[in-house]
Amino acid sequence: MTTPQISEADIRATYRFLAHEDRGVTELRIIGTKRGDVRIGYFSSEDAFARACLEANGTGQVYVGIQPRPEKFLTQSDNRLRRLKRGARDSRIEHITSVVIDIDPVRAKNTASTDEELGRAVACGDRISDWVAGEGCARPVRNMSGNGCQLWFAVPPIALTAENRDEMRDRLKAFEAGIRERFQGDGVAIDSIYNFSRIIKVIGSLSIKGEPTAERPHRLSRSLDAFERHEDAALLEMITTMRLPEKPSASAAGTPVGSDAESITIAPTLSPRLQGLLSTKTRIRGLFEGRGKTAIGSNGQPLDTSSSGYDYSLALKLALLGAKEPSELATALWHRPDGHARAKGEGYIQRTVARALEVARADRKQPPPPQASSGDERLPEIQVNGRQVIDVIDDAWSAIRAANEPPVVFLRRSTLVRLQALDEPPTIEEMDKGVSYGHLCRVARWVQVYENRMGHASPRADVARDVVINPDPKLPRLESIVMTPVFDAKGGLLTEPGYHRSARLWYYKAEDFDVPEVPAEPSLDDVMAARSLLINDLFFDFPFVGEADQAHAIAALLLPFARRLIDGCTPLHLLKAPIWGTGKSLLGQILVRFAMMGKKPAVVPLAKQEDEVRKGITAALKAGHPVVQLDNVESLESENLARVLTTPVWRDRNLGESRMIDVPNRVMWIATGNNPLVTKEIARRILLIELQPRNEQPWLRARSSFKHQDLLAWVEEHRGELIWACLVLIQAWVAAGRPRSKHTLGSFEEWASVMGGILENAEIYGFLGNLPRLYSEANEEGEEWQAFVEAWWARFQAQPVLVQELVELVLDQKLLAQVVLDERSQRAQRAQLGRALAKVRNRIIDGRQLKATWDAKVKRRIYALTPIEAQAELPLASA
Template identity: 40%
Template sequence: MSAAPVDRLRLAQWFRDARGLSVIALDHPDAPIGTDPSQAGKLPIASWKAFQDARATDDNLQNWFGNGTPRNLAIVTGALSGVVAIDCDSPAAEKWADTNLPATPMVTRTAKGSHRFYRHPGASVPTKARIHGDGLELDVRGDGGYVVAPGSVHHTGFVYARVGPWPPVTKLPPFDVAWLAPATPEPKPATKARSFDAAPGADRDRLVARARRYLGSVPAAVEGQGGDAATFVVACRLARDFGLDRGDTLTLLSEWNARCSPPWSDRDLEDKIDNALKYGDGPIGSKVHEDRPGWRGPSTGARSTGAADADSGSAPTGDVRPLIESTDQDLPRVTAASIAALRTWNDPPAIFLYGGAPGRLDLDEAAAPRMVELDEHRCRHALARAASWQRPRRDGTMIPAMPPIAVVRNVLASPVADVGLPVLTRIIEAPAFDSSARLHITPGYSSASRMFYAPARGLVIPDVLSVPAAADVALARGLLLDDLLVDFPFTSDAERAHALSVVMLPFARELVDGPTPLYLVEKPTPGTGASLLVTALLWPAIGRDVAVLTEGTDEESWRKRLTSTLRSSPSAITIDNLRRRLDSAALSSAITTTTWEDRILGRTENVRLPVRCVWLATGNNPALSNEISRRTIRIRLDARVDRPWLRSGFRHDPLLVWVREHRPRLVWACLTLVQRWLAEGRPAGRVVMGQFESWSRVLGGVLDVAGVPGFLQNLDEFYDLADAESAGWRGLVERWAERYGAGPVGVADLWRLVTPEADSVFEPLAFDFLDDPKLSDRSLRTRFGKRLAAQRDRVFGSFRITAAERKQGASQWRLVPAG
């Protein structure tokens, strides 16, 4: 709601303590408890009869208004509060009250008029509607009644406002019981239908034929799916719009009724015709001449079925949604109708099965597509648009209603196979190849690829040839290497090849049958351009800045951040500016899987999320754990100057302006290189990286065909430099072999090799897991022993660490030749 917040707890206390009024809590339009939208914000949240005889306690008020749930407030009228309220609900009622009732200093301005308060006379004053006989919307709220209080919110957003000084009730003018004089009954309108233009003679046959064609386009009524309302609408169309007499209406309605499930009885059909003539809106015969040239008849008031007129063949102009009665208590039946309506409405789809759970495709504040959970609120939003929810009035006519929350929850609880949502694995923002090498270039969802293409407005990609010529390949390679990447100070061809593979990966991701590694953009000095490089590499595929994932402080925080990020179906996940050693079992697991499974925060259920993103990280000479380094390839930048951010003379400056302007051509270049690789039979890359074999073969093959050297040629160098822990173990094994040879040795002896005495020929070995000044020497040695046990059977250099026989209960270790 747009209304300013009101402290309803303090307001309720003021009404009770300063004015002696009894108050109760009502629902709020933001948290309604009923199904009728017009009553939202007016319904007591619980039984309120007790508060006609006793005022609410402090505990009552705190429970109602102090728990953060939005509530409206009501004043109980009658003897306890000492007030009677006149409810004026129209301008005419306001005018009558101004003329005939005394002025009062206690008034509430309402959405339609006012509540005027008067002093209770002492004698019983019944709550009564329509106290005046001229059809005025003028009601009395006396004993047993209540009115919505100032500060509350109407379902339209209007805020009830206090008018006047609101003195103590003893200062109000008294209510006069004479105002309750019996209202003069209004004469009921004749039930005979008013004809707009009767259809004599031959016109009858034409109208019957048109009406029969209309019925052929109307779906049959189905019990539990708004069948009652649908039949009333059809009766209105026949008896009122087409102006057919009762006999013809019953004949045609019976023909249509044969298709209904179950069919109505003849008596039921006659009742429907009676209700159509009595309660249907609009003049009789509004469609008598509708098919004649130049006819401009009045609009019909009968509720539209949404079907096209059978003569004109025009598109539906009414509500084509199925009708569902919100008051139907058969939950399985209403749920089935809701799911059927949702399936029909969800075409083209916006709601998907993502990660094993329903989700909705949304746009964030930057217009970036993302998946969000289909919770109760979003599901209710969808159901309200998928079907026309109605509830019957006493006269048999239908009025709008809200989808019941029980139905919403039952839809969400239904087996995914029953709901039948399309499965989504990935959102793309530029054309990409699917797993069958088909190019997904049409915006929207593809059931074959299970991808949704959401391009930026105005993005038009040049045509990609099925067999790109050598000149096309050269042009594409030049755009990427000599324009996009030319100004970055890569330290080798391998670094540049890896950077180019980042650009290519989103377009070829579905051709990779498995996980993809973490790309680490590292440099020795801040300001070298790592963050700019990441943005430039991802811009062709995504067309915007990518949100950054901050480092986790422990495994729990890593797990939560990864799950939260993957739930949105990101195209890329970037960990920017690493400041500490990157070591996370959760991150290691996420990188080497294609499906991430984790518990949903605050629930006992798990979610299984597809992992199709590009993984990137940046940092200044960052340290990595052994587990992370094995999942990483390096892109190293080094400008070899003291202040790299002061460099100038770039080919494209500023680079991102050029990238934005040339995004369509850059996308074309990536697609062209992948298409050329496909046309040549998908030759595999020559170097394979363990755990990422498919990625190595696909991206290595694409770059080989494009004539780009260096892919995966820097792995040994990178592992030696990045995996500082493994380097420490190698140093230890060398000392171990030199000092103890192949004999058994204990942790205490090895600890002296790690932290030698000052007069030792050995320097201390650096292990990050020992860099903790808070721990004592004994605690550090214990930690070292546990990490040593984790290295069992690992090979370092020429030796393998193995377990020896225990000595006096203590673990012993020995080195054996590798191989």
């Protein structure tokens, strides 16, 4: 199959995602294959932008400005391309709407990527996306740029002012640098594109780098995810509140210092010494040519692999090797093949050289390294040379075990992990070879032994790698982290912070958190007091449909404390309401606060692509937190969600690798939504907690009518007592001999037996009593949509139709009884059916997928059915 040369859908999605129209115009820049061939246009029309991209595609690289340009730029080139001298500068940008991280594989300059190189960049993008999601932010849209991977983040628009402009530039730079520090390496580089006026690839256009070959083809850039804009306030908060690095001194920032600031002379050729270094030292040659894994300063810190990064790194390395003359270093920068330093001018070269010489001079003043006999004499000494590697590995494990008390290194199933205590709460972090190397540095003194002396050494890379691949089975096991006292599998209440070997968990206790003592045999008064605190205080104002819904809310509240009493899976707790403002989100916050001590749970977005759902599940389970939340879902239909809910151990490919991993599934699953569509497959895995408002506009209910006017503040104040109440109900059940309930639920028999028993022992009734309501709604809704799609296909086949035509179909054949069509207004009918269709967009019903797209000609949304066998996914690389 021939790969398409352009995708108008992705080009239009590019324009819409950047969201420039309300805050300015969009800059389109075409950089041709010949030097100086540049065309620039400013666009306020999506159609004109798309036409210009279509016309320019294949004639050069097609770029778009990430941030909007002021509307006055239309006077230079109004919705068309022209040959302009330059595009917008940083100082002219007035708003920020998006943030982009650009990941490229390291390769020769001006060449396309191989499939393997491209795969490295995409895998790095996956790792960054997982990290961002783990920080509580939305996942970015991943775009394949043709040769690398880009992560597009949408943020609430920010107006740039004289007061915040410099700070925002510094914050975007720090955000990008933090990602670079965490993820750059292993053959990929994070480009420096934080400045406001930067341009980026138009997704959907052809990427042209060098001459195409079978191994390095020209590829069509395309989106790897649903290319839609969802503004993420959490990411913006992260960027605007993160701690900024301290400003360097004036000299370190590039101001010429002392004699090094003297005028420089550029020689026509490199000095013989530099020519010799370039011919004999591969590392120096790589810096000179602008290639290599990364550029490393004298302090060992990675620098960005932009042209400026290579300029500085080359000057610094040459200075450290003895080149002290500014003119000699300036000549080397001037003659670098990429021409960057020449284009920036002598002032830039002079500042770069002065900075490199200053750092090199400071480095030479450092005291000599200590002798091998110095250091922490308590650490074991490991000789790295003159031995079999297996003996070095054995010594390494002996050192790890000796230092692992209290434990920080664990086994999670078959994977080596560590407790990352820098976060609050701590997280479970998988150890790769880099983390392993750092840990080995800290648990032993590594030496080389020569004939007549001993010298310092570093841990061997092959040892660090083997420690990860072949972990010691004697290490302590860790499955999860909890933030409250919990019960272990034998019914014991764990109240001491730290590691609990029998339960394979780590209890993190916040400093300001205390729970009253729980009696070993709670009295009837204790049980009734605990029961009353939950029913008559905590849940008093929630409009539960019936007693079963209230019982299920209490079961959800108790589950994190009783999870280890259950040998098996637990269902998805669905908090459902017919309308906003009913209280389902507040109820969800309360359930999460108990288990997470006020911290954010892992959030898994139910993306349209099953691959994204799978990755989200894997990332959430790997973090080891007790709650995973699906927030504001419109429909519950996912093969991977159905699978994880009935899988005690989740098996998946490790993110960014081909290796398979096993992760225990001991979390509590919560979803919230306004009457979400539920498939039969998911319905049998759900515990329903339904709320029904008592009036038409529940959000207008008088605050004074609530028993606790600020319920979250009340929960915060009484958290210790509320957790005591939960623990008392469970402890009373344990003390009574753990009586089992006769209620059962397929695939969740153990859970139903335990949770039903705890509730019944506390005289809380209604457990599983609303299942018939849940199943009838799922069956009825599914059957109605199936009948609608059958009638749609019979009348229109695959023909695109407007919503009005579907309204007529619904009314003619009396379809979709759950969609109430207002007979008084055709406009209202279209809006009602449009909202219903939006909930099932891209859903597969009766073997056909419902598609919705915007038709610019008629300025209406059009709908069509596509048989699933007719769909084909574009390959990543051209054939």
